[in-house]
Amino acid sequence: MRKIVIAGNWKMHKTQAESLEFLQALLPHLTETSDDREVVLCAPFTALSALSKSLHGSLIRVGAQNIHWEDQGAYTGEISGAMLTELGVRYVVVGHSERRQYFGETDETVNLRLKAAQKHGLIPILCVGETKQQRDAGETEAVISRQIEQDLVGVDQQQLVIAYEPIWAIGTGDTCESSEANRVIGLIRSQLKNPQVSIQYGGSVKPDNIDEIMAQPEIDGALVGGASLQPEGFARIVNFQ
Numbered sequence: 001m002r003k004i005v006i007a008g009n010w011k012m013h014k015t016q017a018e019s020l021e022f023l024q025a026l027l028p029h030l031t032e033t034s035d036d037r038e039v040v041l042c043a044p045f046t047a048l049s050a051l052s053k054s055l056h057g058s059l060i061r062v063g064a065q066n067i068h069w070e071d072q073g074a075y076t077g078e079i080s081g082a083m084l085t086e087l088g089v090r091y092v093v094v095g096h097s098e099r100r101q102y103f104g105e106t107d108e109t110v111n112l113r114l115k116a117a118q119k120h121g122l123i124p125i126l127c128v129g130e131t132k133q134q135r136d137a138g139e140t141e142a143v144i145s146r147q148i149e150q151d152l153v154g155v156d157q158q159q160l161v162i163a164y165e166p167i168w169a170i171g172t173g174d175t176c177e178s179s180e181a182n183r184v185i186g187l188i189r190s191q192l193k194n195p196q197v198s199i200q201y202g203g204s205v206k207p208d209n210i211d212e213i214m215a216q217p218e219i220d221g222a223l224v225g226g227a228s229l230q231p232e233g234f235a236r237i238v239n240f241q
């Protein structure tokens with residue numbers, strides 16, 4: 001059975017205090033949430049410890065937004081697997097398009113980070129997706145295929161979540177048609193050794209489109225940016241029908 005995973009990616013939003021305020025507002029909305037779904041909050045490093053402590057015993061899992069492939073060393077500004085697991089982190093976003101675009105992440109470094117996450121018992125959420133230019137040039141399938149092939153070399157597909165995030169749909173309000181997201185996610189699945197991997201859609205997911213997205217047969221969850229910052233809206237997404 002493929003697991004449903006709804007994850008918020010807060011990106012560079014929320015101080016520790018703001019994160020705890022968010023939780024207080026979110027939790028009352030999740031008392032009736034079905035336990036068929038995993039809820040994850042991928043927060044900035046500085047909020048992970050406080051979130052973990054407050055979520056102890058709850059169904060919500062804590063996620064980070066990056067991990068370095070070495071266990072330690074002279075890598076200013078990076079974070080290791082042990083530093084994350086010590087804080088109770090269970091998931092980690094790897095290869096987000098913003099990391100690829102602004103911080104020089106390549107398929108090679110994404111692959112190293114994925115393997116490091118798994119070595120430390122973390123479940124990586126691998127992000128893949130095409131730019132608008134690539135889509136318009138008819139290259140979507142080739143781009144996604146290449147990312148999946150190169151990013152997953154030597155990666156255990158039993159401990160993995162993938163997020164299909166078309167870059168042109170991120171933060172633009174321009175959601176990918178749910179049937180098209182379903183089609184691309186089906187293509188990704190056909191390339192996997194383990195077809196049971198949970199594959200999320202990400203890109204302008206909102207309370208008013210989540211039901212339609214989750215009704216698609218290939219889509220196993222969502223990776224939510226902007227709409228995960230507001231507790232009521234995020235709760236509505238988690239409680240999709």
Ligand code: 13P
Pocket residue numbers: 009096165169170171172173202203204205223224225226227
């Ligand atoms: P938005 O939901 O703000 O479009 O962001 C999507 C995203 O990048 C999640 O990782």
